[in-house]
Amino acid sequence: MAGKMEKLPNKKPRAIDGHKPAAAVLRKVVDKVYAEAWEAKRRGELVGWSSSKFPIELAKAFDLNVVYPENHAASTAAKKDGLRLCQAAEDMGYDNDICGYARINLAYAAGEPTDARRMPQPDFLLCCNNICNMMTKWYENIARMHNIPLIMIDIPFSNTVDIPEEKVDYLIGQFDYAIKQLEDLTGKKFDEKKFETACARANRTAAAWLKSCSYMGYKPSPLSGFDLFNHMADIVAARCDEEAAIGFELLAQEFEQSIKEGTSTWEYPEEHRILFEGIPCWPGLRHLYEPLKDSGVNVTAVVYAPAFGFRYNNIREMAAAYCKAPCSVCIETGVEWRETMAKENGISGALVNYNRSCKPWSGAMPEIERRWKEDLGIPVVNFDGDQADERNFSTEQYKTRVQGLVEIMEERKAEKEEKGEDVYTNFENTKETDWSKPTLK
Amino acid sequence: MSKFTMGVDVGSTTSKAVILKDGKEIISQSIIPVGTGTSGPARAIKQVLETAGFSSIDELDCTIATGYGRNSLEEVPLQMSELSCHAKGAYFFFPKVRTIIDIGGQDSKALKVGNNGILENFVMNDKCAAGTGRFLDVIAKVLEVNLSDLEVLDEKSKEDITISSTCTVFAESEVISQLAKGTKFEDIVKGIHASIASRVGSLAKRVGIKDQVVMTGGVALNHGMIRALEKNIGFKIYTNEYCQLNGAIGAALFAYQKCLSAKNK
Numbered sequence: 001m002a003g004k005m006e007k008l009p010n011k012k013p014r015a016i017d018g019h020k021p022a023a024a025v026l027r028k029v030v031d032k033v034y035a036e037a038w039e040a041k042r043r044g045e046l047v048g049w050s051s052s053k054f055p056i057e058l059a060k061a062f063d064l065n066v067v068y069p070e071n072h073a074a075s076t077a078a079k080k081d082g083l084r085l086c087q088a089a090e091d092m093g094y095d096n097d098i099c100g101y102a103r104i105n106l107a108y109a110a111g112e113p114t115d116a117r118r119m120p121q122p123d124f125l126l127c128c129n130n131i132c133n134m135m136t137k138w139y140e141n142i143a144r145m146h147n148i149p150l151i152m153i154d155i156p157f158s159n160t161v162d163i164p165e166e167k168v169d170y171l172i173g174q175f176d177y178a179i180k181q182l183e184d185l186t187g188k189k190f191d192e193k194k195f196e197t198a199c200a201r202a203n204r205t206a207a208a209w210l211k212s213c214s215y216m217g218y219k220p221s222p223l224s225g226f227d228l229f230n231h232m233a234d235i236v237a238a239r240c241d242e243e244a245a246i247g248f249e250l251l252a253q254e255f256e257q258s259i260k261e262g263t264s265t266w267e268y269p270e271e272h273r274i275l276f277e278g279i280p281c282w283p284g285l286r287h288l289y290e291p292l293k294d295s296g297v298n299v300t301a302v303v304y305a306p307a308f309g310f311r312y313n314n315i316r317e318m319a320a321a322y323c324k325a326p327c328s329v330c331i332e333t334g335v336e337w338r339e340t341m342a343k344e345n346g347i348s349g350a351l352v353n354y355n356r357s358c359k360p361w362s363g364a365m366p367e368i369e370r371r372w373k374e375d376l377g378i379p380v381v382n383f384d385g386d387q388a389d390e391r392n393f394s395t396e397q398y399k400t401r402v403q404g405l406v407e408i409m410e411e412r413k414a415e416k417e418e419k420g421e422d423v424y425t426n427f428e429n430t431k432e433t434d435w436s437k438p439t440l441k
Numbered sequence: 442m443s444k445f446t447m448g449v450d451v452g453s454t455t456s457k458a459v460i461l462k463d464g465k466e467i468i469s470q471s472i473i474p475v476g477t478g479t480s481g482p483a484r485a486i487k488q489v490l491e492t493a494g495f496s497s498i499d500e501l502d503c504t505i506a507t508g509y510g511r512n513s514l515e516e517v518p519l520q521m522s523e524l525s526c527h528a529k530g531a532y533f534f535f536p537k538v539r540t541i542i543d544i545g546g547q548d549s550k551a552l553k554v555g556n557n558g559i560l561e562n563f564v565m566n567d568k569c570a571a572g573t574g575r576f577l578d579v580i581a582k583v584l585e586v587n588l589s590d591l592e593v594l595d596e597k598s599k600e601d602i603t604i605s606s607t608c609t610v611f612a613e614s615e616v617i618s619q620l621a622k623g624t625k626f627e628d629i630v631k632g633i634h635a636s637i638a639s640r641v642g643s644l645a646k647r648v649g650i651k652d653q654v655v656m657t658g659g660v661a662l663n664h665g666m667i668r669a670l671e672k673n674i675g676f677k678i679y680t681n682e683y684c685q686l687n688g689a690i691g692a693a694l695f696a697y698q699k700c701l702s703a704k705n706k
Contacts, residue, residue, distance in 0.1 A: 354567070366647065373562070379561065379562050380562070381562075381563070382564075384567050384568045392568070394568060396509065397548075397565075397568070400509070400522055400523070400524070400565075401565060403521070403522035403524075404522045404524035404525065404560070404563055407521065407522055407524065407525040407560060408525075408559075408560050408561065408562065411559045411560070
């Protein structure tokens with residue numbers, strides 16, 4: 001029965017000796033991205049806006065300063081100014097149905113100020129639609145608004161598991177064209193060495209990110225899964241920055257230390273472990289967290305780990321890596337990502353945000369949920385939410401659904417413990433992801 | 442010595458309370474037609490206590506609150522979701538239940554229940570009143586009839602008409618235009634029932650329908666609604682006169698369970 005959960009004594013983790021806490025280091029890295037962009041702007045240099053999964057390594061070959069509207073919108077929403085900007089965009093004529101990040105950013109691009117976090121207006125745009133097709137129109141609108149160049153990388157949806165060579169050829173062709181556009185924009189030549197350095201750093205950051213995420217597999221987990229929602233900002237906005245790699249490596253060290261010392265950023269009893277699906281509701285992060293915390297429910301699986309783990313050895317592999325985003329892979333791949341994580345990390349339930357800002361993602365969820373229930377044998381509960389528009393989230397409705405999920409997990413836990421069975425999913429007590437009916441062979 | 446437990450279900454539109462003796466016998470019950478944030482919960486509790494011959498909630502062995510307003514009762518610190526409570530209550534009356542459809546004042550849900558009455562999964566309506574009791578309230582007001590008249594009117598209907606199931610407000614506009622065209626009340630009512638059945642039936646199909654299907658919640662008193670749902674889902678639906686009290690009964694049963702486990706410690 002729901003009550004308030006108290007922190008366990010001596011559970012708080014400590015920083016690595018001689019270092020600041022990794023969370024603070026990582027926050028500073030993102031702050032620096034914005035600060036450097038402002039400095040560049042003041043010096044009269046070009047500043048770009050980029051979508052979160054644009055192959056930014058290409059821009060780094062030109063020493064370009066780039067900031068990220070999605071990250072900016074998430075910060076703005078988290079600081080409770082998102083709704084005002086959404087409404088400003090709607091007043092401008094943008095539909096209430098489109099992504100909240102897009103509405104916030106379109107209003108900001110049109111000059112609507114915010115004190116949540118300031119970002120310089122763009123001189124050029126870098127857009128890749130691997131995350132969704134709406135990106136194309138969003139960025140085209142900004143390009144038109146500001147009359148600035150838009151460098152577009154089109155990544156079609158992956159209907160197959162493997163990325164066909166023709167698709168890689170198509171992307172390489174676009175990379176070549178993007179390089180030419182950047183050369184025209186900057187008046188500089190593409191610097192192969194700087195590009196290689198950017199790629200090496202991006203790989204190092206991705207490796208450290210994936211390593212940090214993998215610690216959720218420990219029982220109990222040395223981290224609250226909600227931490228990753230904040231640390232994500234670095235993998236989005238600074239993956240080619242060495243400081244981001246260093247920050248994530250420090251984070252992984254902290255988790256390693258926590259395992260040895262029995263500490264965790266999840267300072268409560270870990271009564272249940274769940275997969276949390278979907279972008280969190282940034283304006284209401286506390287409302288998402290509290291009901292879970294009060295029932296001892298820790299998040300130990302989120303799709304952002306594999307979704308941002310871009311690792312590659314050469315440019316063709318880089319192109320293939322950028323084809324992988326939650327909304328651009330076939331449903332079987334998407335299901336396998338989550339199910340593998342569930343089996344590696346161990347969960348006993350899943351909670352899904354039917355994110356009204358992201359129709360492609362939440363549209364696929366009913367079928368994805370159905371497959372999880374069949375393959376993993378876990379209860380899956382969903383709630384209406386929104387990554388940025390707080391009108392689409394109701395705290396009371398969310399609390400009821402979480403309580404229902406907890407009650408189911410408690411019964412199942414008691415039953416399994418009585419039988420001596422593992423409470424959490426693993427490779428033995430679940431089915432393999434069903435590939436019998438893939439979208440396309 | 443007998444154990445007396447209370448379940449209080451504080452909904453959006455009604456407050457219900459029940460006292461059980463030894464987890465078996467309903468010795469008092471109360472339904473007050475106002476819900477959370479009103480005098481309803483206090484009045485429901487007072488009424489059941491008085492009927493059962495108790496002067497204070499402290500005289501009972503255990504009380505659990507459920508429903509939308511479950512956190513608002515200072516005198517009842519223990520609470521459970523209405524999801525588990527409806528499963529518990531339905532299983533009490535229908536031990537073969539595997540699927541529960543509950544339509545309340547402002548939400549509707551489909552519950553999947555295991556063979557021991559334990560809740561296994563559930564689906565609730567998304568952020569919308571279409572497919573909830575509120576929909577029927579609005580339409581009854583437009584037609585100037587009582588809610589209790591709806592099943593009688595439905596039975597008289599000879600013609601099927603389609604009313605929007607996407608939005609209560611849009612449906613209200615459609616009903617008004619149907620009235621202007623001269624469509625009979627009974628056909629409109631049946632159309633409304635079919636509209637709700639399509640939304641709620643969809644929830645049930647998503648959770649997976651298995652026999653026996655039981656309907657709980659106040660809307661289950663409307664047998665026109667039950668007929669529409671049976672037609673939509675293709676299964677017989679069971680209910681009883683305690684449908685509106687089902688959540689409170691489930692809560693009282695959980696309270697009894699708690700007493701027994703405390704006793705065994």
